[in-house]
Amino acid sequence: MLELSILGFLAEEPLHGYELKERITALSGHVRPVSDGALYPAITRLVTAGKLDQHTAEGAGAAPRRMLSLTERGREDLLERLRHPRQAEITDQVRFNTVLAFLRHLPDPAEQAAVLRRRLEFLNTPASFFYRDGQPVRAEQTDDLFRQGMLRVARATGEAERGWLAEAVAHLDTLSPGACAEPPATAR
Template identity: 85%
Template sequence: MLELSILGFLSEEPLHGYELKERIKALSGHVRPVSDGALYPAITRLVDAGKLDQRTAPGSSAAPRRILSLTDRGREDLLERLRHPKQAEITDQVRFNTLLAFLRHLPDRQEQAAVLRRRLDFLRTPASFFYRDGEPVRAEDSGDLFREGMLRVARATGEAERAWLTEAITRLEAAAP
C-alpha cells in the first residue's frame, strides 16, 4: 500500500520526500505510520523501476530537496493497481481506504464500479471478530459488554459502508457510457 500511496499522491503533483511522507501519514499514519526506513527504499525501488523521476531543487534552507514526479510507466502501474487490487486491499479497511483515496484516477467508471462491487461482496459475507462453534457471534449473543460494543460499532459501520457502496456503484453505472 505504501507504493500505491506514493504513486497516487505523485499522480496529483510532484512532491519532495517530506511532503510525500506527510500526505501518506495523513492518509493512514494514525493506523499504520510510515517510517523513513520504509518510505525511502520504496521510493528508490520505484525510481529504479522507471516509475518515478527525481530532480534536485534548492531547499527552503541550505539543503537541496529531491522532487519526485510520476513517469508514464508509473501512471500505468498506478492504473493497473487500481484496476486489479489484491484481495487484502479489498478486505482490509485501511488498505481499502488507501485504494479508495486514489480510485478517481481510474478513468473508466465501470472499472471503478467493479472495484467497489468487490468490496460490497466482501462486506455482504457474514463475519465477526468472534466465533462460536464455527459461526459468527452476533453482538447480542456475545455475553460481554465490550465485545458487544465492538460488534455493534462494526455492524453500524458495515451497514453505512454497504449503503454508500450501493449508492456509488449505482451512480457510476448510470454515468458510464
C-alpha cells in the same frame, strides 16, 4: 500499500520526500505510520523500476530538495493496481481506504464500480470477530459488554459503508465510459 500511496500522491503533483511522507502518514494515520526506513527504499525501488523520476529543485531554505514525479510507467502501474487490487486491499479497511483515496484516477467509471462491487461483496459476507461452532457471533449473542461494543460498532460502520457503496455503484453505473466520477448529490 506504501507503493500505491506513493504512486497515487505523485499522480496528483510532484512532491519532495518529506511532503510525500506527511501525506502518506495523514492517509494511514496512527494505525500504520510510515518510517523513513520504509519510505525511502520504496522510493528507490520505484525510481529504479522507471516508475518515478527524481530531480533536484531549490528548497524553501538554502538546501536543495529531491523532487519526485510520476513517469508514464508509474502511471500505468498505478492504474493497474487500482483496477486489480489484491484481496487484502479489499478486505482490510485501512488498505481499502488507500485504494479508495486514489480510485478517481481510474478514467473508466465501470472499472471504478467493479472495485467498489468487490468491497460490497466482501461486506455482504457474514463475518464476525468471534465465532462459535463455526458461526459468526452477533452482538446479541454475547454477554461480554466489550465484545458487544466491538460488534455493534462494526455492524453500524458496515451498514454505513454498504449504503455508500451501493449508492456510489449506482451512480457510476449511470455514467458513460470515460466520464469523470462526481459524487452523488446525496453523498456527504
